[in-house]
Amino acid sequence: xxxxxxxxxxxxxxxxxxxxxxxxxxxxxxxxxxxxxxxxxxxxxxxxxxxxxxxxxxxxxxxxxxxxxxxxxxxxxxxxxxxxxxxxxxxxxxxxxxxxxxxxxxxxxxxxxxxxxxxxxxxxxxxxxxxxxxxxxxxxxxxxxxxxxxxxxxxxxxxxxxxxxxxxxxxxxxxxxxxxxxxxxxxxxxxxxxxxxxxxxxxxxxxxxxxxxxxxxxxxxxxxxxxxxxxxxxxxxxxxxxxxxxxxxxxxxxxxxxxxxxxxxxxxxxxxxxxxxxxxxxxxxxxxxxxxxxxxxxxxxxxxxxxxxxxxxxxxxxxxxxxxxxxxxxxxxxxxxxxxxxxxxxxxxxxxxxxxxxxxxxxxxxxxxxxxxxxxxxxxxxxxxxxxxxxxxxxxxxxxx
Amino acid sequence: xxxxxxxxxxxxxxxxxxxxxxxxxxxxxxxxxxxxxxxxxxxxxxxxxxxxxxxxxxxxxxxxxxxxxxxxxxxxxxxxxxxxxxxxxxxxxxxxxxxxxxxxxxxxxxxxxxxxxxxxxxxxxxxxxxxxxxxxxxxxxxxxxxxxxxxxxxxxxxxxxxxxxxxxxxxxxxxxxxxxxxxxxxxxxxxxxxxxxxxxxxxxxxxxxxxxxxxxxxxxxxxxxxxxxxxxxxxxxxxxxxxxxxxxxxxxxxxxxxxxxxxxxxxxxxxxxxxxxxxxxxxxxxxxxxxxxxxxxxxxxxxxxxxxxxxxxxxxxxxxxxxxxxxxxxxxxxxxxxxxxxxxxxxxxxxxxxxxxxxxxxxxxxxxxxxxxxxxxxxxxxxxxxxxxxxxxxxxxxxxxxxxxxxxxxxxxxxxxxxxxxxxxxxxxxxxxxxxxxxxxxxxxxxxxxxxxxxxxxxxxxxxxxxxxxxxxx
Numbered sequence: 001x002x003x004x005x006x007x008x009x010x011x012x013x014x015x016x017x018x019x020x021x022x023x024x025x026x027x028x029x030x031x032x033x034x035x036x037x038x039x040x041x042x043x044x045x046x047x048x049x050x051x052x053x054x055x056x057x058x059x060x061x062x063x064x065x066x067x068x069x070x071x072x073x074x075x076x077x078x079x080x081x082x083x084x085x086x087x088x089x090x091x092x093x094x095x096x097x098x099x100x101x102x103x104x105x106x107x108x109x110x111x112x113x114x115x116x117x118x119x120x121x122x123x124x125x126x127x128x129x130x131x132x133x134x135x136x137x138x139x140x141x142x143x144x145x146x147x148x149x150x151x152x153x154x155x156x157x158x159x160x161x162x163x164x165x166x167x168x169x170x171x172x173x174x175x176x177x178x179x180x181x182x183x184x185x186x187x188x189x190x191x192x193x194x195x196x197x198x199x200x201x202x203x204x205x206x207x208x209x210x211x212x213x214x215x216x217x218x219x220x221x222x223x224x225x226x227x228x229x230x231x232x233x234x235x236x237x238x239x240x241x242x243x244x245x246x247x248x249x250x251x252x253x254x255x256x257x258x259x260x261x262x263x264x265x266x267x268x269x270x271x272x273x274x275x276x277x278x279x280x281x282x283x284x285x286x287x288x289x290x291x292x293x294x295x296x297x298x299x300x301x302x303x304x305x306x307x308x309x310x311x312x313x314x315x316x317x318x319x320x321x322x323x324x325x326x327x328x329x330x331x332x333x334x335x336x337x338x339x340x341x342x343x344x345x346x347x348x349x350x351x352x353x354x355x356x357x358x359x360x361x362x363x364x365x366x367x368x369x370x371x372x373x374x375x376x377x378x379x380x381x382x383x384x385x386x387x388x389x390x391x392x393x394x395x396x397x398x399x400x401x
Numbered sequence: 402x403x404x405x406x407x408x409x410x411x412x413x414x415x416x417x418x419x420x421x422x423x424x425x426x427x428x429x430x431x432x433x434x435x436x437x438x439x440x441x442x443x444x445x446x447x448x449x450x451x452x453x454x455x456x457x458x459x460x461x462x463x464x465x466x467x468x469x470x471x472x473x474x475x476x477x478x479x480x481x482x483x484x485x486x487x488x489x490x491x492x493x494x495x496x497x498x499x500x501x502x503x504x505x506x507x508x509x510x511x512x513x514x515x516x517x518x519x520x521x522x523x524x525x526x527x528x529x530x531x532x533x534x535x536x537x538x539x540x541x542x543x544x545x546x547x548x549x550x551x552x553x554x555x556x557x558x559x560x561x562x563x564x565x566x567x568x569x570x571x572x573x574x575x576x577x578x579x580x581x582x583x584x585x586x587x588x589x590x591x592x593x594x595x596x597x598x599x600x601x602x603x604x605x606x607x608x609x610x611x612x613x614x615x616x617x618x619x620x621x622x623x624x625x626x627x628x629x630x631x632x633x634x635x636x637x638x639x640x641x642x643x644x645x646x647x648x649x650x651x652x653x654x655x656x657x658x659x660x661x662x663x664x665x666x667x668x669x670x671x672x673x674x675x676x677x678x679x680x681x682x683x684x685x686x687x688x689x690x691x692x693x694x695x696x697x698x699x700x701x702x703x704x705x706x707x708x709x710x711x712x713x714x715x716x717x718x719x720x721x722x723x724x725x726x727x728x729x730x731x732x733x734x735x736x737x738x739x740x741x742x743x744x745x746x747x748x749x750x751x752x753x754x755x756x757x758x759x760x761x762x763x764x765x766x767x768x769x770x771x772x773x774x775x776x777x778x779x780x781x782x783x784x785x786x787x788x789x790x791x792x793x794x795x796x797x798x799x800x801x802x803x804x805x806x807x808x809x810x811x812x813x814x815x816x817x818x819x820x821x822x823x824x825x826x827x828x829x830x831x832x833x834x835x836x837x838x839x840x841x842x843x844x845x846x847x848x849x850x851x852x853x854x855x856x857x858x859x860x861x862x863x864x865x866x867x868x869x870x871x872x873x874x875x
Contacts, residue, residue: 015845017584019852020591023859025419027411074863081857085810091864092610156799 079253089157090252096158098151101258102194103248107148107160112168116389119396121172124384126392127337128178130371131382137219140173141211141385142166143341144184146192146199169387181214183207193260196246198310204344205232205265212352215381223352225329228269235265245307262301262309265348267291272326273350277317285315294323295347313343314358319366321358323350330354335377337361337370338385353381361390369393402445404648405601405862413442414652421656428578432554435656442559443524450522453489454557460485461532462552468536469545482536490529493522498724524563526721530687532556535570537691543571551577560652564645566663566683573658580657590654592848595855597647600640602858604818607811608637611804616774619784623798627787629805631767634774636815639668642681666821671758672751673738673765684721688714704744712736722773727781731773738765 045051082090089096096104124140131138147162148154166184173180183189188206192199199207209230212223228234242259249257273294277284287294297315300306314321318340334353336342339362346358357377359366371392374382391397402409417438424430444451464482468475491499496519535555539545546552554577561568615622615630622630646663653660667680677685689698696710719732742748751758768785775781787794805812817823831840 014584016591016848016852017588019849020595020855021415023852023855024410024415027407028415031407031411071863074860077857077860078864081860087807089807156803 075250075253076255079255079257082252082256087256088154090256093157095248095252095257096148096154097256099153100151100194102146102151102192103196103246103252103257104146104148104151104154104158105197105248107158108162108165109159110161112161112165114168117165117169117172120387120389121169121176123390123392123394123396124173124386125176125178126394127370127374127382127384127390128176130374131379134375134378136374136378136380136382137215137221138178138382138384139211139215139218140178140180141207141338141383142170142180142182142184142387143207143338143385144186144190144199145387146197150190166387179214179218181211183210186210193244193246193310195244195249195257195260196308196310197248198246198344199341201263201265201313201344202232204341205235205348206230208345208348208352211349211383219381221332221381223330223332226352229267229348229351232265234268236268237263238266239263240301240309243301243304243307244309246310247308250307260309262312264292264296264312266296267351270327271351274324274326275314275317275350276322277315278320278322280319284317284319287315291347291351310340310344314347317343317358318360321346323347323353323356323358325350325354325356328352328354332380333357333377334381334383335359335374335379336383336385337390338383342385349383361386361388363399367391367397367399402442404645404652405598405858407862408445409442410859413438413445418655422582431656432550432577435558436550436554439554439557439559439562443557443562446523446563447520453493453522453525454528455553457486457489457528457532458553458556459549461536461556462546462549464536465539465545465552466547468540475540479536479540483533486529486533486536490525493519493525495720495724527565527567528556528562530684531561531567534567534687534691538570544574546570546574546577558653558658560649560656560658561660564642564649565681566646566649566660567687568660568683572661576658580659582657586654586657590651592651592851593654594648594651595851597644597649597651599851599854599858600644600647600818602861603854604811604815605637605640605644606861607808608633608640608815611808612637612774614804616776616780616784619775619780619787622784622787623795623801624787624790625797625801626804627784627794629801631771631784631788633812635668635763635767635770636812636819638770638774639664639819640815666819666824668763668766668819669759669821670762671755672742672748672762673735674742674748675758676762676766677735677739684718688718692717708740708744711739715739726778727772727775730778730781731769734765734769734772 042051045055078090088098094106096106098104128138128140145162145166147160148158149160149163163184170180170182186206189199189203189210191203209226212226212230215221215223216226240262242261244260244262245254245257246260249259267290271291271294272289273291274286274288275294276286292298295314297312300316301309301312323346328351330352331354332352333355334349334357336346336349336356336358338345338358339360342358342360346356350356357379359370359373361367361370369391389397402413404410417434420434421431424434440451440454443454461482464478464485468478468482471478535546535552546555555568555570555573556562558568612630612634615626616634643664650660650662661683663681663683665679665682667676670676670679693710693714696713697706698710699707701707701710715732715736716729717732718735719728719730722728722731742751751761768788771784771788772781775784783792786792790796827843830836830843
């Protein structure tokens, strides 16, 4: 029903109108730079005959939609609303929070892909045989991936076949009599950042220690000093509080996700390294000095605007890393083939080798032929910690998969 | 372009509003601006179909003009106009389905339609019906607009172009030149727009998540989740479509136009007959005025002829939504129920006992929405069987509880706002003169809450939680 407004009541109209106009015109001015840019690009494209009428509209729309002013604030509000509503899931069950506050990604449903896992195991066998051929030593490591199956209370939110798939691959590797270290059996290696998919620095540290022990146990190779380097008492934990919002947290915002502390275990003993990072064979950067100076990106660590602190490790090197340990107590060389879990682990593992190389086989990272790499490099130890196809020249690995 | 997109909200709308009010005392310029803006708005969906829209505008303007000038040949000209409009609709919307049907009837052969690669122009059913109503009204003696620009603006005006409401020309004829923009109307428009915006983003989209989960996994459904899915789709389609209508009406008000209401709390209806007086009112009225009454309506010599008229109307209503058997079946479902209410004492029972009527109507509407939403007839049957425990599906799954628990606040408000409880409460308070201060507080706080919800809705868009409007497909 309509009511008659007094002067005071009519002022309300102006308030609502003002708020609305402020929002849409505020957005208009922020978007205008994007608008000018997209109009410019589109017109240029039309003049050059590169853009058709429908593409023209699409380019224009994309340009208009790209700029989001203060994405952080919007994520904060999004996150806050979810927290107020007491939700355990966000973004249509894409990210799910456990009672302990751990965030998980929606699980992979359905049957495990046994055929694909067989191909993967065959590829790993090729690497094993290549290593064996020149007298090197090979270890397959099954990493404890963070997955929603680890939170039983979330079983009804999402089913997950990650562990089943891992079990199958481990089983295939064992059938091929390839040495396997299953880190899922070590609780210390299964600690994760609440807001991220990665394991903690502590877990990565212990994983490195267990791998060194396992190499000694299986092959009798004594990575001299590994017992000392594998003792956490010889490190000083340096913690940055509430600074880390990981890959899951960044999707759902800090009020829903919370924030993680970021702790680096800095050696109390003397260290001296040289660390180079290459992309397509070209050196990207080189760092030398102590453990901290060589591996920890101090600037990133202290940048309050940069939230994904996991990338502090090894200056976010993600393709081919070569680390020389000038104070190594042995002459062994190692090749670590793994995904980003390796970034936090390689820096601790490098203490055990004279030289350690770390290759990330994920698409868009180091995608050269790994058989050739091993053949040319001939490391004493090859550590493979991966669960996906890898380029071994068998034609199975494809960049677009 | 969607009303709930960044480009609309932060570029198109402020741009058009700004220029519109710059030309405050130049009505003609304002109308030209609105027409061009509407064409641009449409072009943002599919630029090539602007030609189709312009053709429709030109032809219908011409038909109306010719009908007015050649009264003697009016019937013939009207026939040509109707065939042309329906022909356009047929080519773009139904041709492929008809050819498939013919192929099926000819023993499963695939017969390619000559228009098989044509995509459905967005909003074609809405603007074609709107244009057709104009020509028919002129034939019936209503005012004919000689200025092509105004016919163009009437048919293409962006707030109602894509998904209605289907506006009748005579209802806005005067407004085209003599509308009055006031701050009160503008504010009303803003409130209405925000209400629609929030309905779509916060309620319809959240309900869509649950409904999609149910309808995309029919074979894995439990009985409880099937009911939850049906309930959520019932709410989703209401908030999706009524949200769009609210935004359209609100935008119209911002530019000084008044459109008729398209929804009136349909889920409060106590009979199917009443439901259709409250749901998509502009479409029901269109079919009533341009199909049912011309066929003879209920003033027919025989009852069977009346039922035939109803049959035609409901078949067309179903098919209007799309060239799928589901829609036809959905329309036929309503036909059967309307006849049941009309022809038996059941209609009187539910009139006397309203609560029975409410339960029955909601139940029927929900089940029929399942037919409407399902991917095919087989899916619809399987879904309904699951709802009634006629499959081997379990009765309850903990997943049902999780989806309810996670969305309990949205579900609560969706159910509450689909009823007129809040409106009645507000009216009650506003009727009492002694509570003037309370009224002001409620108004101000209510509208500030709306602004906050508007901001939250924008945040939801930024964070990518959106899906398109259901009625854009029709």
